[in-house]
Amino acid sequence: MESGEVAVKELAEYVFERDRHEFSLGDTLDIKTGLILASLTFLALQSGGLIADLRSAPQTIIQIVAISALLIGGALSVLELWPRSYEREAMPDSYDQWISEMGEFHQQHPDPGPEISVELHQARLIAAKQRIRVNGGINVKKSTFMFSAFYCLVTAFAANIITLLMRLF
Numbered sequence: 001m002e003s004g005e006v007a008v009k010e011l012a013e014y015v016f017e018r019d020r021h022e023f024s025l026g027d028t029l030d031i032k033t034g035l036i037l038a039s040l041t042f043l044a045l046q047s048g049g050l051i052a053d054l055r056s057a058p059q060t061i062i063q064i065v066a067i068s069a070l071l072i073g074g075a076l077s078v079l080e081l082w083p084r085s086y087e088r089e090a091m092p093d094s095y096d097q098w099i100s101e102m103g104e105f106h107q108q109h110p111d112p113g114p115e116i117s118v119e120l121h122q123a124r125l126i127a128a129k130q131r132i133r134v135n136g137g138i139n140v141k142k143s144t145f146m147f148s149a150f151y152c153l154v155t156a157f158a159a160n161i162i163t164l165l166m167r168l169f
Helices: 003-051 057-081 092-108 115-168
Strands: none
Touching: 003 057, 003 115, 057 115
8 A cells, every 4th residue: 555545544534533523513512502501591590589689789780791691691502502404424225326336337347446446435535525614614603602602601600709799798
């Protein structure tokens, strides 16, 4: 095996692994966003309790910040969790027709040479790269929504802590 073939094989393994990674990353982002949404819900309940007994104008302003952050964070979480269609490799059943066509081709051409295998490999590699671009784009958007929701969570948490500290002192 030539060094060029080894490099192509290594690159192909990387591309196929990255394809699987981008596909599964969406689920990971959804799980993390679900945890953020649960935390936002807890903080919303806490803010509701704090609002019921506000004692000063600064506490009111801080809770307005908290509630704004909670609303924005909740909306961003919903946007992240909104269902999307990821690209993925075709189902194995969809290859049945291709396999039968290849069988017919091999009957007509007993020795097609290595070109057929190389062409198939290249086609799968090109398709995997396209899926990486599409799924990676989806994941960038989902990740942006998730991180933004997390920053809202931190803001609301800090506002609630400040309000609680103001009540104590």
